[in-house]
Amino acid sequence: MNSFIYNIPTKVYFGENQLGNLAAELAKFGKRVLIAYGGGSIKRIGLYDRVMDELHKAEFEVFELSGIEPNPRIESVREGAKICKEQGVDVVLAIGGGSTLDAAKFMAAGACVDHDPWEFFGANAKPIERALPLVTILTLSATGSEMDSGGVISNLSTGDKLGRLAPALQPRVSFLDPTLTYSVSKYQTACGAADMMSHIIEVYFNTQEDLFMLDTFMEGMLKTIIKYAPIALAEPENYEARANLMWTSSWAINGFINGGKRKAWSCHPMEHELSAIYDITHGLGLAILTPRWMEYCLDETTVDKYVQYGVNVFGIDASLDKMTIAKESIRRTAEFLFDTLGLQRTFTEVGIKREDFEIMAKKACRYGDIKGFKTLTPDDVVRIFEMCE
């Protein structure tokens, strides 16, 4: 069992009607605020007006950057960092889902350096020593960006979609109001559920033994998603369902469940290559990959983890043969993702073509083989892609 450092200082206002605390929290950092958001959805649900009202009452100087893309692009990051520098912004307020929050993190960091923000990424990445303080208002339960110190940015000119972690990127304060996710579409709700499920599975399926207590938490979060995602699909304004999904999204990836595990993630680096080229929704790519990756990694040396998962998460009869339980656990995972959540199940359906498999596999292994639950070479990745066709 490895040692670890736990350090998750984000303060969270969880629940309805917490925005009355926004101005006081922002004011701790200064009076000049950059608001970053995506499309028009925050205007449609009235959130934009509520925020602006709070900020104007408290006499903030507000700057705006809208139009941040799903799979956010380096151009938006550059633009935000430029505004921060030119306007002497004190604090960045990101309003949206993971894409907006991720982009805002690198705007906040980019504001503190002279170089291009794309230099924060890749093999020779520049250090991120500080960033402007970041406050977030979450409108989509999925990536966990509201409570972690990482983000993923796409660069269409190089065909790269790269992630980066740094403590300075951790949001200082996040507002999690489940009612702000009532208007999230069925499709995005399903993709969000698949994304958070993947965050847990990437850690849970690990050959490094760690704290049993953390395994029970991961099983609890998986059961929470399996219970509440279908309710949120059927009743978009079910507070209990939206609240459970929202708090699970944060805890699935804020680092807590990792404990001392050091193994790399597997489906995420593969998926980033899909969405780098095809611009598909991250959660959908993960949904297609996950059951195939599980199937690819199953053998006599890994079967015990599938048994634990199958019995504790899906309630499969523990007295059955190990391999039977393992296969049933994969079948149940696929059934949840494709039948219950209604996500597309193959690359063919979403238009991902065989001709790109090799280049995507090579890029997924750009830093070497993926040393995860099972080590994956570029050839392994191609074979998993083939299983997804």
Add this chain to the structure above:
Amino acid sequence: MNSFIYNIPTKVYFGENQLGNLAAELAKFGKRVLIAYGGGSIKRIGLYDRVMDELHKAEFEVFELSGIEPNPRIESVREGAKICKEQGVDVVLAIGGGSTLDAAKFMAAGACVDHDPWEFFGANAKPIERALPLVTILTLSATGSEMDSGGVISNLSTGDKLGRLAPALQPRVSFLDPTLTYSVSKYQTACGAADMMSHIIEVYFNTQEDLFMLDTFMEGMLKTIIKYAPIALAEPENYEARANLMWTSSWAINGFINGGKRKAWSCHPMEHELSAIYDITHGLGLAILTPRWMEYCLDETTVDKYVQYGVNVFGIDASLDKMTIAKESIRRTAEFLFDTLGLQRTFTEVGIKREDFEIMAKKACRYGDIKGFKTLTPDDVVRIFEMCE
């Protein structure tokens, strides 16, 4: 479902061989350190020398206060606050279990005010606006004081044992090394397990509906205690068992599992009156009270929570009659506390006398009836005490 604020900024170094980071963490706050500890156990296990070695290498100016009692007393708090003021201490380093950590919290707060630290307690308590930074090294898994903002102090001259919560008391950094609990006696290990179990049960048994996800975490922690406490008793140097108990002790009471629940705790206020008069170990008092309180509160309006608990924590057959499951869940709880952990099961065995029931019950309700899972009047408390005889 109530809204809530999540704010747990303590940084934790978890695992073996992390003390190399102690000096760097302390130095963030200054160079004058008060070390607070209890009896000789930290010297016996070599921890005192290791800490002193780290501090001397880094040229700290060290002041010491030893002899902090189990059920720590206000006199120790006064003494520590006085040293801090007189010596211009920058940071308090508490080394020990919950008693030492609790006392150190109020030393750190007492150092910042002119009044007597006992005025932080009771119905007309003075505010705790700030405190010296506190760093802790934990040697006993039980109270969770290493990651929360509360503490309990005894005043023998008034016969009171009172708790207080304030954000300023939250430790900035805590070192959790499971090997430092290897030498904890069987009895103290059992009492610690009972204490953390009670922290979870006090929140779990609640009539306010809250996040399902948090219920799954509580069930996971209860299963962790039930699995690993017996292993720690049988094999005191089992790292896995000690590590699981240690991290569970922190998460059982750092506020996370509360979510938006507002109901009062029940067994803790009752127990504080036992240990205020009889100076018994807190966890032992809780163990005796908990199953009787559960039995006292069981009726048709509360039975569902016992069913959830019995099925999910103890694996009791869900198809049985609700009342049968509930009673079996209480029986299993008592069996774990008294047979598996080997704790004494009655007031008679530990010398608590009927003649004190009324005054203890009245004091447990000093702020009014206990508005917990079921509202308890002083008469209810006396009846629960009678069930413990």
